[in-house]
Amino acid sequence: MAADDSGRGGGRQDGPGDRRGEPGQGGDAAGDERGMALALEQAMLAWQEGEVPVGAVLLDAGGVVIGRGRNRVIGDSDPTAHAEIVALREGARAAGNYRLPGATLYVTLEPCAMCVGAMLHARLARIVFGAADPKTGACGSVLDVGALRQLNHQTSIQGGVMAGPCGDLLRRFFRERRRKEASE
Ligand SMILES: [Zn+2]
Numbered sequence: 580m581a582a583d584d585s586g587r588g589g590g591r592q593d594g595p596g597d598r599r600g601e602p603g604q605g606g607d608a609a610g611d612e613r614g615m616a617l618a619l620e621q622a623m624l625a626w627q628e629g630e631v632p633v634g635a636v637l638l639d640a641g642g643v644v645i646g647r648g649r650n651r652v653i654g655d656s657d658p659t660a661h662a663e664i665v666a667l668r669e670g671a672r673a674a675g676n677y678r679l680p681g682a683t684l685y686v687t688l689e690p691c692a693m694c695v696g697a698m699l700h701a702r703l704a705r706i707v708f709g710a711a712d713p714k715t716g717a718c719g720s721v722l723d724v725g726a727l728r729q730l731n732h733q734t735s736i737q738g739g740v741m742a743g744p745c746g747d748l749l750r751r752f753f754r755e756r757r758r759k760e761a762s763e
Contacts, residue, residue: 618686624649632687634686635685639682648664648668651665679703682701685708687710688716689719709745
C-alpha cells in the first residue's frame with residue numbers, strides 16, 4: 580500500500596507541537612467543533628465527579644451521538660475506564676455491533692495506546708482529539724500507532740481541534756488539585 584492512499588487524506592494528525600491544528604482537514608470545521616464541544620461537556624462532568632477531566636463522544640456516520648463517555652477510572656476502580664472506552668462501549672451497545680464503520684470519536688485529550696487499539700478494533704472512520712498528551716499520547720506524542728502501516732485497519736486521526744480549551748481544563752484541574760494538596 581502506498582503511504583497516503585488509505586483515505587486518511589487531509590485528516591492526518593497534526594504534530595504534537597502544532598497544538599492549534601486545522602480543524603476541518605478531513606472533517607468539516609464546524610462539525611468538528613460541535614463534536615469537541617460535546618466531548619468537553621463530558622470532561623467537565625468528570626471533574627465534578629473528582630476524575631481527571633477527559634471526555635469523549637461517539638457519532639455515527641450520520642452525525643448522531645451514539646455514545647458518551649468520561650473518565651471514571653477512580654469511581655469504577657477500573658484502569659480501562661477511559662473516556663474513549665466508555666463511549667465506545669455505549670455506542671457499540673446502541674448499534675448492536677462491535678464494529679462501528681463510519682463512526683467518529685471526539686475526545687478532549689490525545690488517546691493512549693489502549694484506546695487507539697480499541698478504536699482500531701471498532702473500525703472507526705475517524706478519531707479527533709483536542710490537546711496533545713506528552714505523557715501517554717499514542718497519536719504522535721509518545722507513540723504514533725496510526726502511522727503503523729502494518730496494521731490491518733487504518734483510521735483517520737486528527738489532533739488539535741479546540742486544543743486550547745481542552746488543555747486549559749486539564750491544567751486548571753491539576754492546579755486546583757495541587758493547591759488543595761498543599762493546604763491539607
Ligand atoms: Zn486511553
